[in-house]
Amino acid sequence: MTHLLSLIFAIMACLCTGACSGCASNRQTPAADGDAAVSEPQPTVTDIPAFDADSAYAYVSRQVAMGPRVNNTPGHARCERWLVENLRRFGADTVIEQKATVHDHAGRPLDINNIIARFNTSASRRILLLAHYDTRPTADQDPDPANHDKPVPGANDGASGVGVLMETARQLGLTPPPVGIDILMTDAEDAGTDEGENSELTWALGTQYFMDHLPYASADEMPAYAILLDMVGGVGATFRREYFSQRFAPEINAKVWNAAREAGLSARFKGGQGPGVVDDHVFVNRGGIPAIDIIECENAQTGSFPPYWHTMADDMSIIDRSTLRDVGTVVLHIIYNETAPASAKMP
Structure with a gap:
């Protein structure tokens, strides 16, 4: 993990000028003051489904049981099939597999598959929810150097965000949302390096590939905003407004934190601004979709990422049902409090 003030300005330049092809989730910048919270009243509805934390936990556990989901490995292939089969079973209108070959920092080819499940495709207003399902190929932060070349289990960093979105998808199939929802299980997030120029x-x-090959026929189909879930299942996790989210999509942060407050979850979603994390949402913002990152990046023990980040200890022992429940509850509140445009034709 790297703390670099210069990275803030580099990424801001990327977003403002469009000159950068993307950034990554494992580099962090310090928290800063400023960018005051934007207050946005939320409508209140009563038919919000209850988020099933046991179900989400089971989805996390199922992924971990497949083994590390490193690109070009059997565990990754198993996870791909499981995601596609279940998203279809949950009732997505369509499931798109965006397959490609990209290259990692060493020039090695990686076969990737971005999986996009679309619900309520006739809606004119859409929200994008995303999480990465791949896992880190090396436990390079493990306290034991003998583990540095081993792939991490990825229970929190990978499986937790996917688990919350899988339970969200199941609820969408049971209770049709008032707006369109696109769920992106994005790939190859965690295969980077902190070494070298432009390592981000x-x-x-x-x-990066998704934003360069958007599956939308016109600008009218583009999501109004996006919410990224990353490391959202740890024991005792709390969340603050990540720097780049607050800098480029403060109104979406306000929407999420207001929903948390209304759901009685302010102890989990704390006030104030947290550090900046170079994650998938940076690319989404650069592509013109306001995006935020819900991520544990100010852990009480470390002051940054949790102590098991990129180690062999990122296993099911650190996953907490209550954390999954709280994040999933906020996501469902956001979805079912959304209002479709008056001109939209609901199915």
Whole structure:
């Protein structure tokens, strides 16, 4: 993990000028003051489905049981099939497999598959929800050097965000949303390096590809905004407004934190601004879709990422049902409090 003030200005330049092809999730910048919270009243509805934390936990556990989901490995292939089969079973209108070959920082080819499940495709207003399902190929932050070449289990960093979105998808099939929802299980987020010039561009390869090959026929189909879930299942996790999210999509941060407050979850979604993390949402913002990142990046023990980040300890022992429940509850509140445009024709 790297703390670099200069990275803030580099990424801001990328977003403002469009000159950068992307950034990555494993580099972090310090928290900063400023960018005051934007207050946005939320409508209140009563038919919000209850988020099933046991179900989400089971989805996390199922992924971990497949083994590391490193690109070009059997575990990754198993996870691909499982995601596609279940998203179809949950009732997505369509499931798109965006397959390609990209290259990592060492020039090695990686076969990727971005999986996009679309719900309520006739809606004129859409929200994009995303999480990465690949796992880090090397436990380079493990305290034991003997583990540095081993792939991480990826229970929190990978499976937790996917688990929350899988349970969200199941609920969408049971209770049709008032707006369109696109769920992106993005690939090859965690295969980068912190070494070398422009190293931030070696991360989030799947999201880079997605933003360069958007599956939308026109600008009218583009999502109004996006919410990224990354490391959202850890024991005792709390979330603050990540720097780049607050800098480029403060109104979406306000929407999410207001929903958390209304759901009685302010102890989990704390006030104030947190550090900046170069993650998939940076690419999404650059592509013109306001995007935020819900991520644990100010852990009480480390002051940054959790102590098991990119280690062999990122296993099911650190996954907490209550954290999954709280994040999933906020996501469902966001979805079902959305209002479709008056001209939209609902199915």
